[in-house]
Amino acid sequence: MNQTGTTGKQAFRAGIIHLLDDPGHDIRPIPTTVDYFADGVLVVENGHVAAIGPADEMLANLPDDCELLEFPGQLIIPGMIDTHIHYPQTDMIAAYGEQLLQWLETYTFPTERQFSDPQHAREVTEFFLDELLRNGTTTACVFGTVHPESVEAFFAAAESRNLRMIAGKVMMDRNCPEYLRDTPESGYRESKALIEKWHGRGRLSYAVTPRFAPTSTPEQLAKAGQLLEEFPDVYLHTHVAENRAEVAWVHELFPDTRSYLDVYHQHGLLKPRSVLAHCIHLDEADRQCMAESGAAASFCPTSNLFIGSGLFDLMAMHGHGIRVGMGTDVGGGSSFSLLQTANEAYKVGQLRGDKLSPFQLLYLATLGGAKALYLDDKIGNFTPGKEADFVLLNPQATPLLERRSQHCQDIAELLFVLMMLGDDRVVSKVWIMGEAATS
Structure with a gap:
């Protein structure tokens, strides 16, 4: 695949839906922030969105040299965006029986040990990226392991596929096995080298990645903050307030901080492009701090339910104006599919007494994720000029869906x-910068 997408112009005809902004709770009538064409055409030129509109208007104005691809009965959406996922945990997805801290010791750390081997890292990376694309995910914010080799392998594979991806080397200098431990200085040095090599190269971005507060000393967190100062446009990617036992442990390790989130705040780690996974056990002061800093939350419902962590309060986040995207959190999460993650997000909302609309769920999986990653100038919807990453969904993909969709009254x-x-199974085709993705 070339690095700029297709040359020339193509048109794609199907049902088309995308979001212009947060649609809120309304379903009927369709909110004005929902742009839907029952029979629409998306025009792509040189890998970017050129135009979008109803088929009867668009077809009359297509140039003679524009190739038209038609997909009757199917639905085009923007490429989905996973704001928190661990590619090295692919081989331990669906690991039985533990909550967070024991789960890390029993399953995660032994699995991540293997990523010092570049060949192993390359093999898992290729499978992981295939799986993302099969599920309609075109951008992700991704944890590597403590090994620089894990990130080298990931970025090389993502670059070869022309994917817009964010990733980083884990920083972890205590409370973990010796075989996964770096130091404040080596974590800084290795991260800096990766930033200088990969950040801003093609569609790739780097995330400074302390695993979570308990596995980094104050000295290492200070080094992470130093990286953010030296490279102000990189990301910060970590976990916060996922599990009650974890929160209590952080209080013991950092007794002079007000809260778990405050650990990061005191070390200069909260800023625009800081992506914090989970954010379940926060208080109002924490949320206000996130809002003021520009940090974003990744809502990971499949993981939060599977590991028994708690119920994310989306309405409280929105009330403070905090940017929120969705994350599958594989391998704590039990599916690569952001459709299935939306399924679980809806159920979390039901348990909290908050009814999330299908438009809100699509927003979280697309434009909301782009805003959480500060990439909404590039991806997330079909505004002309955006990069043309998009997905074709087939409502007849299974016998049950085919039967049920016949009884749907509207979009x-x-x-x-x-x-x-x-x-x-619903994802029938994926395009990256206007080119059909292969997996």
């Missing part, structure tokens, strides 16, 4: 059904 119901019953 809101169809979207909801696709999220409740859909998975990777």
Whole structure:
């Protein structure tokens, strides 16, 4: 695949839906922030969105040299965006029986040990990226391991596929096995070298990645903050307030801080492009701090339910104006599919007394994720000029979906059904910068 997408102009005809902003709770009538064409055309030129509109208007104005691809009965959406996922945990997804801290000791750390081997890292990376694309995920914010080799392998594979990806080397200098431990200085030095090699190269971005507060000393967190000062446009990617036992442990390790989140705040790690996974056990002061800093939250419902961590309060986050995207959090999460993650997000909302609309769920998986990653000038919807990453969904992908979709009264119901019953089988095709992705 070339690095700029297709040359020339192509048009794609199908049902098309994307979001212009947060749609809120309304379903009927369709909110004005929802742009939907029952029969639409998306025009792509040189890897970017050129135009979008209803088919009857668009077809009359297509130039003679524009190739037209038609997909009757199917639905085009923007490429989905996973704001928190661990590629090295692919081989331990669906690990039985533990909550967070024991889960790390039992499953995660032994699995991540293997990524000092570049060949192993390359093999897992290729499978991981194939799996993302099969599920319609075109951008992700990704944890590597403590080994620089893990990030080298990931970025090389993502670059070869022309994917917009964010990743970083884990920094971890205590409370973990010796075989996964770096130091404040080596973590800084290795991260800096990776930033200088990969950040801003093609569609790639680097994330400074302390695993979470308990596995970094104050000295290492200060070094992470130093990297953010030296490279102000890189990301910060970590976890916060996922599990009650974890929160209590952080209080013991950092007794002079007000809260778990405050550990990061005191070390200069909260800023625009700081992506904090989970954010379950926060208080109002924490949320206000996130809002003022520009940090974003990654809502990971499949993981939070699977590991028994708690219920994310989306409405409280929105009330403070905090940017929120969705994350699968594989391998704590049990699916690569953001459709299935939306399914679980809806259920978390139900348990909290918050009814999330299908449009809100699509927003979280697309434009909301782009805003959380400060990439909404490039991806997330079909505004002309955006990069043309998009996905074709087939409402007839399974016998049950085919039958159920016949009874959908409108796009809101169809979207909801696709999220409740859909998975990777629904994703019939993916385009990256206007080129069909292969996996």
